[in-house]
Amino acid sequence: MQQLDQYQPQALAILRIMSSLLFIAHGTQKLFGFPGDGSIVNYMSLMGLAGILEVIGGICLVIGFKTRIVAFVLSGMMAVAYFMAHAPQNFFPVLNGGDAAILFCFVFLYLVFSGPGAWSLDSRS
Template sequence: MKLFEGLAGYQPFALAALRIMTALQFIEHGTQKLFNLPVGDHAGTMSALSLTAAILEFGGGILLVLGLFTRPVAFLLSGEMAIAYFMAHMPQSFFPVNNGGDAAISFCFIFFYLVFAGPGALALDNRRGA
């Protein structure tokens, strides 16, 4: 359809917006666990598993915002979110709307998409030739 033909040229920028905005939201999960910022219920004494998740969310999120090592980081974070869903959310209820796992599922599949799509525009990976 002619109405949408011109949009294809903006695809790398739309992909960059998806990567950056998703990563910024993901960083927030890490900062809440690590620094209680923003203030919430997820901070405090953490198990080794929670600490690992917090470091992945914070550090991996920063790397994705920068578009640095996008594909391997996205693969790792996609797996983290799959594990988080099945360990923390699925046992509560089969339905994501009832178990609070909506975000984990969305993060998992967005990161999995980035493994295949790459970082898009505005990424340090593009300067590295990755």
């Protein structure tokens, strides 16, 4: 298994990039109705702010720009989203639709402590 350790920075980068691309899709769905049914949220609402943070923050994480700061903000946003929108509906995340919010929250929290891994603007300095 030690042979796999050498690929840790690349594996972390893949986790960062793929999680961020999925996160961006949540934002584009809110802001542009894609993917989805074409309905969009009011940009001046909390959902609009969430969509803006999901797209802009997601792009920053995909390219690994200010990873720790952006991941901290997005992790907190997902924790707030879970407790505001999902937890009141049901105790169980799989029943309240909040499992993605929890997963994003903890993946982003991990990025706060781990950094971006390979293939990032942050690692170029």
